Amino acid sequence: MKEMKQLFVSKTQYNNLQEECLIMLREFIGKYKWTLTEDKEQSDVIINIVEGRFFIEIFYDKSGEYLLQDVDQKFEIKARFYKCLASYTTKKLPWGMLQGIRPTKLVYKIYHRLAKKIVDTNKSNTNKSNIIDKKEEIINELENRYMVSREMAVLAIKVASFEQQYLPQTVIEASKKFSIYISIPFCPTRCHYCSFPANSISNWEDKMDEYVNGLISEMEAVLPKLFMDNQLSTIYIGGGTPTSLNVEQLDKLLGYITSTFPMNQVKEFTVEAGRPDTITIKKLKVLRKYGVLRISINPQSMNQTTLNIIGRKHSIDDIYKAYEMAKEIGFTRINMDLILGLPGESIEDVKYTFDRIKEIRPNEVTVHTLAIKRSSKIHEEIEKYHLPNDNEIKEMLNISRKVLTSELDYKPYYLYRQKNMMGSYENVGYCLNDNPCIYNMETMEEVLSIIAFGAGGITKLVDNKGKVTRIENVKNAQSYLERLDEMIERKNHKLG
Ligand SMILES: C[S@@+](CC[C@H](N)C(=O)[O-])C[C@H]1O[C@@H](n2cnc3c(N)ncnc32)[C@H](O)[C@@H]1O
Ligand code: SF4
Incomplete structure (x- = not known):
């Protein structure tokens, strides 16, 4: 198999997309070898985003090529890239797509959204609620949306709920x-x-x-x-x-x-x-x-x-x-x-x-x-x-x-x-x-x-x-x- 080394991601309006895709690639394959290139011809992996449509091409022994289209959000681009790499390497990453995202910060973000929903529905105060109360819903989102393993999702929730007792809440x-x-x-x-x-x-x-x-x-x-x-x-x-x-x-x-x-x-x-x-x-x-x-x-x-x-x-x-x-x-x-x-x-x-x-x-x-x-x-x-x-x-x-x-x-x-x-x-x-x-x-x-x-x-x-x-x-x-x-x-x- 040819050794892959260069990633090309065309310039987009999405903050840090290139960097996060590069980290993901390193996490999946040959950690220390990958760099970003601006030269498409020299690339082994190409993510090309043209007017809201995007293409991922992975070349290895020239037989493997993935083509994806009609996606216009950073999250979706990363998610599809993750799926391509997971199928190519037959691997999963313990922290899924969380390149450039702090796990506990994401737990807080999901929790606050869920807690706000309860306030909006019941008009009650959530001050007394805890991340642990929403454990299963948060795990579900981490696993299914961000491809985080259950074990890591549970760890992030344990840590975030522990921190909740010590950090200012507003x-x-x-x-x-x-x-x-x-x-x-x-x-x-x-x-x-x-x-x-x-x-x-x-x-x-x-x-x-x-x-x-x-x-x-x-x-x-x-x-x-x-x-x-x-x-x-x-x-x-x-x-x-x-x-x-x-x-x-x-x-x-x-x-x-x-x-x-x-x-x-x-x-x-x-x-x-x-x-x-x-x-x-x-x-x-x-x-x-x-x-x-x-x-x-x-x-x-x-x-x-x-x-x-x-x-x-x-x-x-x-x-x-x-x-x-x-x-x-x-x-x-x-x-x-x-x-x-x-x-x-x-x-x-x-x-x-x-x-x-x-x-x-x-x-x-x-x-x-x-x-x-x-x-x-x-x-x-x-x-x-x-x-x-x-x-x-x-x-x-x-x-x-x-x-x-x-x-x-x-x-x-x-x-x-x-x-x-x-x-x-x-x-x-x-x-x-x-x-x-x-x-x-x-x-x-x-x-x-x-x-x-x-x-x-x-x-x-x-x-x-x-x-x-x-x-x-x-x-x-x-x-x-x-x-x-x-x-x-x-x-x-x-x-x-
Ligand atoms: C800022 S360092 C200072 C620690 C202190 N000078 C010492 O060596 O005992 C804090 C800790 O980061 C960890 N650390 C530093 N470089 C690391 C690396 N490349 N990978 C993993 N942990 C690292 C080490 O455990 C280290 O004790
Ligand atoms: S900061 Fe600590 S780990 Fe890094 S070189 Fe100094 S002694 Fe070693």
Whole structure:
């Protein structure tokens, strides 16, 4: 069979249609190979839209060709494309046609439409109703209209109904609140799967003081007027690896935050920490001193061979030591990030990781499925890595769900998908004792504004109609420091 690589979609008025079809194609076939082309002659798949009629042509061994006509809506084009690819590959995608659509947002949208219908019919108030009350109708729509598998539909509904208890339920309520994200774009080394901002500590050691000062100037110039009219919900310091800062730098940053922010309003204060090899007892004590509630100590895998393969230059023992130190000085809300589908990992390796997680039982576990990010080392040298196949990924995810939800009673509380994920699955955050990370839910659902500081920080302003406006800081840490005034001006201009 000829290897297909090029997708042509003629230009249309439909937002993101080309991009969403490309993602769908990658999810069905040869994930990392597909690109969009403007050259029809060179294409292996053509979606041609001419005056409201559209044609899909798939060429492979020249015998297979599909021709579809008379469709004039973006949804229909995607749906027919999905059906073509499903019949061609004899596959189904776990999340069906949800490329470019957040599953939980879609659940909310369907729920609100159904709930409004009841209000319109009965003239009664739906404030007391819950997504779970509409479970079967929502599943039905996800399965039949969007081709989502039942298992994924149930997961999205569970997550959305959990979130419903914690997030503001009206845009008016949400418009009076905001949260803060602070980016620390430094790491000891870059992990091979990662595309997050991760400047090496050794290159930046001499300039990290300047970076912390830059952050403080940016916050000082933007926040005071926001504090006057709005309520601060959560604070999240992420990265990169925030504990790449030394004790004095952490002390200065957290000291500034706690002395100038209205901390009495804050529901949750997270410092992501992350890489176990950056966590020391002195740094943890600084975090405690300033009232940080929640941290992450991330294994990704509990197998040493895997950590070596993915370039996480620390030991399994470092994970246990960091966790013990954190418990010892009183942290109760500790998250652990894991990634399924890591190179070289077998189903047995994943079972081993979850056996260790069973013993540790952190308050939260976030289970990621490996995404092959374009700017990661794995993507650059994909042929050098042995990656699990889709069936193995499915089994690994089944293990994670079985251990966390059936055996240990964790609840899935947030969910998101990324491009180029192995098996086209998802990332899920699980928590114990109904104690989720509120910031994670806020940021996924885009219900309230998040004001972001530092290199790579993306501010999202949500207005009182729910419309989201993005303001991006530059990603490069050096450019961020050089163009700090411009970053401040960008935000203040939009904040009015
Ligand atoms: C912003 S990163 C920061 C975490 C922290 N620096 C650390 O490494 O412990 C948050 C999490 O995203 C996940 N992640 C990063 N790149 C990923 C990828 N390509 N595929 C799946 N998960 C990824 C990892 O689990 C990581 O812990
Ligand atoms: S996974 Fe964490 S430590 Fe590794 S490069 Fe990405 S942000 Fe840095």
